[in-house]
Structures are given as C-alpha cells and as structure tokens.
Amino acid sequence: VKEQNPTLSLATIYKNIILMQENNILVEVPIVNKKSKYEIRKSKHIHYICLNCASIEDYEISFDEQVSSLNLPHKEGFEVTDTQINLYGYCSKCH
Template identity: 30%
Template structure:
C-alpha cells in the first residue's frame, strides 16, 4: 500500500524529462487526498510557480495519465478528476450531486464478486469502476454548502 511511485525514475525510464511542471503537478496530486480537477490543480500550481499555464497543466495531466502514474475519473460532470495511482487499492467513488464532494469507498468484496461472476463466463477482470452518486450526509441533512 505504501508503494510510493518514483516519478523521477518513471519519467526517465520512458525517456522523458522531469520538467518543473511535471514535478509540481504530480506533487500536488500526491499531497492531496482529494480528487482534484485540472482547474484546481492549476490554481495550486500557480501559487508555487506563477509562470505555469493552464494548457501546461492539461498537457502534463495527459502525459502522467498516459504513463500510468495518474488516474482520471469522470464523476458525471463535464470534466475529469485526477488522483495518483499510488496506494492503488481498488476503490470506488461516491460523488455528491449537490456539493460536489467525492468520497472513496473500499469494498474488497466487490472485486471478488466481479471475479466470481466473470470466471463463470471465462472472462478475466483487471479493473472494476463503480461510481455512485447522490447526496452526501451533510446535504441530506440540509447543511451542504453551495445553495
């Protein structure tokens, strides 16, 4: 679980350069326990390096994703949310349609169940993506922010 991804090694082994922007974007994602979208990553990156542009952030995210260092999730909105692939325990996401909060749920049973089902069909499961959406506890009780 604490298999820390070594960005430097991964980047160099793929014959790419570890630019400041790549390092910065990756660090922001690594330090965050949230699922950030590109705009939020951009805002945080700007605080550390005001020369970085939004286009660079998008390009960098696409590259990190292509390299398998970062996952992108769509939570029913028109833009993706990113997280690093480290601690890559299978987990599922719940997103609140009111406040936008994203929570992670870990149910190892889900993967086992999927494997069982697929074994019967002769399939091999590599990944299971589950996205639940609705109202979080706060929004259900009427304390949600936004609105």
C-alpha cells in the same frame, strides 16, 4: 500552483495530466455535470460521488471478489484492462 509558479501555463498542466494518465500515475474520476477530478492511482476502490457538492469518498473493497460477484457476462474478443466503479448520489451533508 499559479502563486508558486507564475509562469506555468494551463497547457503545461493539461499535458502533464495526460502524460500521468498514460503512464498509469493518475486516474480520472468523472463527475456528472461538473469537471472531472483526478487522483493518484492506488489500490482498487469504489467512489461515492455527491451530485450536489461533487465530494468524492473512497471506499476500499475486495475489488476482484466484489466485481466477480456481479456475474458480468464475458464479451468474446474483449479484454478488460481496467475498471472503475463510481456510485452517484447525495452525501450526508447534501441529503
């Protein structure tokens, strides 16, 4: 980005990331012991995240069915507005 827009500041980039998150355009994907990555919000899916190389693989699932099959307890007075499932381990290259 810096090569195409040399006057673009890091603060502007971070402000835009926050704005896009607030408007449900971007989703933060936290990586253990590394910087988070961001992706465009798309259909519900799970992430397989490598603890070594930080690669992220998306896996499409029937999200509502899969999550409801976990039989999670209902928390009185708590409304779930979003979910994200991240599975951490080692990819085939790092295993």
